[in-house]
Amino acid sequence: MSEITNRVKEVLSSVPQNKYGEKVTLVAAVKFRTVEEIQEAIDAGIEAIGDNHVQEFKEKFDSIRGASRQFIGHLQTNKVKYLIGKTDLIQSLDRMELVEELDKRSVRAGVVTNVLVQVNIGCEESKGGFEYGEALERAREIHARAGLNVKGFMAMLPISDDEGYLSSLVEKMRSLYDAYREENGSAEYLSMGMSGDWKLCVEHGSNMIRIGTALFGARPVAKKDG
Ligand SMILES: *Cc1c(COP(=O)(O)O)cnc(C)c1O
Numbered sequence: 730m731s732e733i734t735n736r737v738k739e740v741l742s743s744v745p746q747n748k749y750g751e752k753v754t755l756v757a758a759v760k761f762r763t764v765e766e767i768q769e770a771i772d773a774g775i776e777a778i779g780d781n782h783v784q785e786f787k788e789k790f791d792s793i794r795g796a797s798r799q800f801i802g803h804l805q806t807n808k809v810k811y812l813i814g815k816t817d818l819i820q821s822l823d824r825m826e827l828v829e830e831l832d833k834r835s836v837r838a839g840v841v842t843n844v845l846v847q848v849n850i851g852c853e854e855s856k857g858g859f860e861y862g863e864a865l866e867r868a869r870e871i872h873a874r875a876g877l878n879v880k881g882f883m884a885m886l887p888i889s890d891d892e893g894y895l896s897s898l899v900e901k902m903r904s905l906y907d908a909y910r911e912e913n914g915s916a917e918y919l920s921m922g923m924s925g926d927w928k929l930c931v932e933h934g935s936n937m938i939r940i941g942t943a944l945f946g947a948r949p950v951a952k953k954d955g
């Protein structure tokens with residue numbers, strides 16, 4: 730077995746249910762990986778893949794079989810058209826301008842696009858997303874659009890050694906998710922957790938994690954964003 734197969738099996742076998750008894754969905758973060766590497770991860774048991782770059786998504790995802798196709802990165806409005814009807818979930822709905830464009834194009838194409846509302850839980854300037862305090866209202870507003878279906882929330886933790894602080898942020902997100910789910914039974918996902926922090930996130934209520942390096946090894950040198 731190759732390295733990727735080994736790592737996928739190892740991570741899959743160590744992902745527990747969360748404390749709510751929910752299945753935790755592992756999304757492989759596949760930026761800069763080849764079609765062969767991605768296909769190997771799927772063959773080893775990965776059920777969902779997520780990319781950050783529209784160009785890569787366009788080039789690779791059509792030839793990949795057997796997994797849910799998701800978009801997890803910052804999405805420029807002028808690239809939205811390439812994703813309509815091609816993704817199972819867009820996790821990074823981070824601003825109203827993007828909401829407008831995704832909704833308009835989805836309606837025009839006669840599809841409903843599944844999305845997660847991204848929340849800037851650490852209030853970091855470097856990160857996108859809605860403020861925590863407005864997120865519930867935004868989720869309602871977005872879900873009311875004809876072209877969009879809100880399936881839950883996504884957030885990234887800030888860098889910190891303070892586990893108590895990080896745990897409290899996950900729990901805040903979980904209560905937001907629970908509040909929203911009471912109104913909208915089709916909400917399914919709280920997406921929090923990457924290679925370095927997924928265990929803490931699952932322990933405190935996340936049910937979807939996005940993992941790259943722990944599955945594929947260190948990333949190749951970044952190409953220009955796109
Ligand atoms: C790359 C990426 C991940 C995975 O990061 P790793 O640290 O490699 O596990 C998760 N979420 C997003 C949005 C990413 O861009």
